[in-house]
Amino acid sequence: MKAESLNSDLRDLIDFQAKAVSSHYDLPPKFFAGFLGPRMAYSCGYFADEDNTLEEAEENKLLLTAKKLDLKKEDTILDIGCGWGSFLFYAVENFGCQAVGITVSKEQAAFVNSVAEARGLKDKVRADVVHVYNMDYPREFFNKIVTIGAIEHMDDLHRVFSKSAPFLKEDGLMLVHGMTKPWSAREEELQGISSEVGEMVKEHFGVGYWKSLWELMEALEKSGFEILDHENITRHYQLTVERWLERLQENEAMLVDNIVPEETYREFLVFMAGYIVGFETSHTLCNQILCRKISCGDLRPALPLTRENIVLHSGKGCLCKKD
Numbered sequence: 001m002k003a004e005s006l007n008s009d010l011r012d013l014i015d016f017q018a019k020a021v022s023s024h025y026d027l028p029p030k031f032f033a034g035f036l037g038p039r040m041a042y043s044c045g046y047f048a049d050e051d052n053t054l055e056e057a058e059e060n061k062l063l064l065t066a067k068k069l070d071l072k073k074e075d076t077i078l079d080i081g082c083g084w085g086s087f088l089f090y091a092v093e094n095f096g097c098q099a100v101g102i103t104v105s106k107e108q109a110a111f112v113n114s115v116a117e118a119r120g121l122k123d124k125v126r127a128d129v130v131h132v133y134n135m136d137y138p139r140e141f142f143n144k145i146v147t148i149g150a151i152e153h154m155d156d157l158h159r160v161f162s163k164s165a166p167f168l169k170e171d172g173l174m175l176v177h178g179m180t181k182p183w184s185a186r187e188e189e190l191q192g193i194s195s196e197v198g199e200m201v202k203e204h205f206g207v208g209y210w211k212s213l214w215e216l217m218e219a220l221e222k223s224g225f226e227i228l229d230h231e232n233i234t235r236h237y238q239l240t241v242e243r244w245l246e247r248l249q250e251n252e253a254m255l256v257d258n259i260v261p262e263e264t265y266r267e268f269l270v271f272m273a274g275y276i277v278g279f280e281t282s283h284t285l286c287n288q289i290l291c292r293k294i295s296c297g298d299l300r301p302a303l304p305l306t307r308e309n310i311v312l313h314s315g316k317g318c319l320c321k322k323d
């Protein structure tokens with residue numbers, strides 16, 4: 001009886017979260033195309049130089065992520081929170097991988113699946129409308145798992161990672177990319193003195209909060225992952241959102257009333273400005289964490305000795321070379 005009522009609580013929570021989060025992502029893709037780059041990556045770019053364009057930063061981030069995951073043609077990838085498929089299509093089209101994405105947004109999944117069809121990639125890539133707690137794939141089906149800019153919406157990271165671990169092959173890799181808060185901001189939040197920035201973002205999405213980096217790492221370790229690498233990419237996210245905000249303002253006339261009501265446009269203006277302030281004032285941080293599954297007693301694989309294979313060297317423009 002108790003287990004049943006817990007399950008129904010969880011079902012209610014999943015429904016609530018999926019609805020709250022979808023209300024943002026189910027807005028017309030054309031609206032997001034009015035401020036994102038051509039790949040529709042709705043997450044932090046990577047700047048090899050402060051003057052990089054959004055397009056360059058988007059390409060650099062996808063390349064960096066692919067390098068960290070050591071993508072190979074034979075890889076089968078799970079992308080948790082796939083958005084409009086930026087990483088799915090990048091991995092399939094540049095590396096020849098197979099890829100499945102999940103999202104709570106029906107609009108996003110429809111977008112990914114129609115692009116896949118239009119590009120003749122239906123047998124290589126698809127998006128499922130699934131809440132992360134409801135994922136159901138064969139054991140050890142994937143050898144790479146990635147989650148980019150989605151953990152912010154998830155309340156229980158231990159549940160997320162322990163749900164993901166069985167789907168990953170023993171020698172697989174997982175990359176977790178997401179925002180955290182420094183402990184001082186988390187402490188305020190735990191005492192109910194949330195900063196205005198945090199409140200505003202929570203109000204906008206209706207769900208989710210940023211954990212501290214150690215909470216994220218704790219959830220990973222307790223779910224059976226070893227952290228191989230961590231990179232703080234906070235400055236990159238500030239530069240990314242500054243470019244989104246510029247584009248949004250440039251495209252105001254085209255977007256307002258034709259695609260979204262003025263109220264939605266204004267809400268996004270405030271929301272982006274809030275993010276920029278959050279990064280600028282050390283309320284919000286952004287990270288990429290690379291991990292693998294670990295079990296005491298298992299023979300350790302020969303992992304690379306240096307970080308050389310997972311860095312992008314600084315320089316002008318786009319660093320879009322595969323190696």
Ligand SMILES: C[S@@+](CC[C@H](N)C(=O)[O-])C[C@H]1O[C@@H](n2cnc3c(N)ncnc32)[C@H](O)[C@@H]1O
Binds near residue numbers: 083104
């Ligand atoms: C900011 S977008 C990032 C999209 C994509 N990874 C990218 O980099 O462009 C967050 C994504 O996480 C998904 N998401 C949020 N909460 C989720 C949940 N509980 N289960 C599955 N997907 C979720 C959203 O539907 C959305 O696709």
